[in-house]
Amino acid sequence: MTRQGTDTQTTIGRVTTGMRVVDATGTEVGTVDLVQRGDPNAVTVEAPTADPGSSLDELIESVAAEEPDVPADLAARLLRSGYLKIVGSDGATYALAEQIAAVSDRQVRLTVPAADLAREE
Template sequence: MMISLDAVHVGMPVFDSDGEQLGRVKAIRRPDPKAAAFEERVCSSPPSLFFLGIGSMVGIEPKVPPEMALRLFRQGYVKVAPPHFWAEDYYAAGDAIDKVEGGAVHLSLNRRELEAQE
């Protein structure tokens, strides 16, 4: 069962499955109903290094590999800003949210599992 992203708000603390606070919700993107059609079109056309790399060069969100970006668009996601300014933001797909409780987002993944997705 996927938790609705409607229950998530910018500024909420985010905890991993080990109970460690990863940071706070910086942005929320709802699932994109057109993502599946877009993915099908991309998969049926020859890959283009220009297309695959242009998003990260111009700062388009999410800043993850193309396969993960497609998953994030399909599922929706939260962007988590870590408490340290030198740390990179995390992206958690909607299906990685275990629960929203007590004004906080709790993920079903720990920090290492979340980082391994990207």
């Protein structure tokens, strides 16, 4: 794992459920509902060759856990990187571990605006 990757995993390791999350503009996004540390060895799912009619999204849904509930390519990226599931008044969103700018005792600050976060499907 690279130095930056190690720093990212250390940062996400300081996040706990229930923490308040604000975006890069200082706007409250919601609270942390789930923290998932990254797994750089997470398996990427490839569409099966035996059934070319199956979509990658259908394959992910059949073999993966319920989280993260996003398209397959993004789910693989979130699992490798690590992520936060954030629940707010507009529903749930996901932030990649590298989108965390800082973690204090009660708050997580992101490097991106809320509009750039992945929305739960």
